């Protein structure tokens with residue numbers, strides 16, 4: 502089976518908050534150069550790294566179960582990586598949130614017969630024609646790319662011998678984030694509520710918030726056991742140490758910036774004060790966008 506990839510889908514994938522975020526202000530990726538790297542996390546459980554959000558994959562007798570599907574031009578390569586592990590079809594795609602680097606393959610996998618599942622706000626944000634109140638996406642996703650099953654607080658899959666629980670975490674990276682736990686394997690996919698080792702993108706226009714990201718990180722840390730492994734939306738597989746560092750960094754940035762905001766400094770003045778200077782050597786020099794989003798998050802009603 503081959504996927505048909507239209508240029509329009511690529512444009513859609515790159516027109517969302519990625520473009521705003523600067524992630525895709527670089528040249529459009531050379532899709533041909535992208536390699537899909539597969540890392541095993543346990544029997545029948547894998548993470549696939551390519552270009553875009555990290556993909557979780559469960560394979561077994563029931564069929565393939567996929568978390569996020571990166572960009573449409575990569576669908577064929579992603580499918581080839583799945584085919585290397587199982588002859589069974591992709592039956593479910595669960596989206597951690599609506600961004601194009603996590604849902605760009607929905608159209609292809611949906612056409613191929615997968616059921617797409619996500620929090621209800623993911624469907625809303627991919628479907629602005631139907632939900633006029635939703636801000637954040639300039640183009641309508643095709644009907645086949647939309648989630649066909651949506652949930653509010655949580656949903657549980659009994660699949661491939663696993664118990665897989667998707668839980669909504671409110672107003673973190675967006676307003677539609679799900680963290681997805683493989684109970685037996687003791688693995689949690691955090692989507693973009695966790696950027697491992699770097700400053701996150703907080704999509705305020707899609708309902709994200711600094712406080713929500715701190716809260717979702719703390720919630721996952723409270724859920725974890727000593728052996729729990731974490732799949733971040735971006736970056737390598739991690740554990741409690743890395744998520745604790747990420748959460749503590751977010752708290753530290755809040756505590757550094759909140760007093761400046763309370764003093765009445767403007768967003769530009771806060772940026773000029775370089776409040777994250779002590780953290781930038783560890784978390785990355787591209788902190789201006791992050792600082793701006795923190796100021797906006799702290800000052801928003």
Ligand SMILES: [Zn+2]
Pocket residue numbers: 598600674693
């Ligand atoms: Zn995202």
